[in-house]
Amino acid sequence: MPSPSQIERLLRDASLRVTAPRKAVLAAVYENPHADTETLLAATRSRLGSVSHQAVYDVLRALHEAGLVRRIQPAGSVARYEARVGDNHHHLVCRSCGVVADVDCAVGEAPCLTASDDAGFAIDEAEVVYWGLCPDCQSRPAAR
Amino acid sequence: MPSPSQIERLLRDASLRVTAPRKAVLAAVYENPHADTETLLAATRSRLGSVSHQAVYDVLRALHEAGLVRRIQPAGSVARYEARVGDNHHHLVCRSCGVVADVDCAVGEAPCLTASDDAGFAIDEAEVVYWGLCPDCQSRPAAR
DNA sequence: ACCGTTTTCTTGACTTGTTCAAATCAAGGT
DNA sequence: ACCTTGATTTGAACAAGTCAAGAAAACGGT
Secondary structure (H helix, E strand, O other), rough: OOOHHHHHHHHHHHHOOOOOOHHHHHHHHHHOOOOEHHHHHHHHHHOOOOHHHHHHHHHHHHHOOOOOOOEEEEOOOOOEEEOOOOOOOEEEEEEEOOEEEEEEEEOOOOOOHHOOOOOOOOEEEEEEEEEEOHHHHHHOOOOO | OOOOHHHHHHHHHHOOOOOHHHHHHHHHHHOOOEEHHHHHHHHHHHHOOOOHHHHHHHHHHHHHHHOOOOOOOOOOOOOOOEEEOOOOOEEEEEEEOOOOOEEOOOOOHHHOOOOOOOOOOOOEEEEEEEEEOHHHHHHHHOOO
16 A cells, blocks of 8 residues: 555656646555546545545546556446456456456466467557456345 | 248257247348348348337347347447357458458367366356457448 | 237437546655 | 646437337147
């Protein structure tokens, strides 16, 4: 969990201007892994008092383009963000409640990341999503 | 590419009522792999003359729930459907134009499908998406 | 072959998540 | 301190998909 000054550092090093919304949104992403935009908007407001809807969208895009956050979007879900970038980890997604958990890449890095036939594509990333039911949803089946 | 009677068979075997829209949509999915809903709507209309927006959505959902079509939805893309079900294949997605291609599962089935730590989830599927640039988009970089 | 039940299709309004655009405002180099 | 460039606010717009009510069609039983 980076300190405020580390947050500033991260922004500056990415040659992004350091503004209150950006610091707050980035901190919120660190504190709420896999959170959706609405959650991050709420978290940001609880720090700053008020930020626009749009600012959070813009900031998340800027952070994403700068490589400071990763954007994930499992099918049927809204966009979610996480600050854990740079490593090659994957995700578990609950079919029932949509909650997301991290998984480290199982087999080193090789097999999963190489397609048997790339059809001429220049592949730069292999993403693995494991679908299932989270512990909570297993214990109350089909409930909710 | 199944014949009309095979299409009917597929529907009946899935205990779905056989209707003109269903036959047309299912045939359209066979003919347009990885097509989005709008494309399928157009393809269906070219067979039937007119079908509602809603009917196509309903039919696609019914076919999906019956396991006759697979729904894929790469991040940032609309829902796409394919009739190739039952085998464990994955997808290549072009970051630039969004086109999707099939890849057979590289390493048999074992390593990719087992998470190193399942965090208590009951996993029923592992989905792999390879991101990159398709041959066309490589030759006209950043164009479009 | 017809009937009734049940499911599906049509129509049209509506929600949700996200983006666009114009005007205002602030960060940070000079 | 100023100025330029980039960020934020405001408010509208957009696209994909969903909801709901009634009309229509499928198919099992008679």
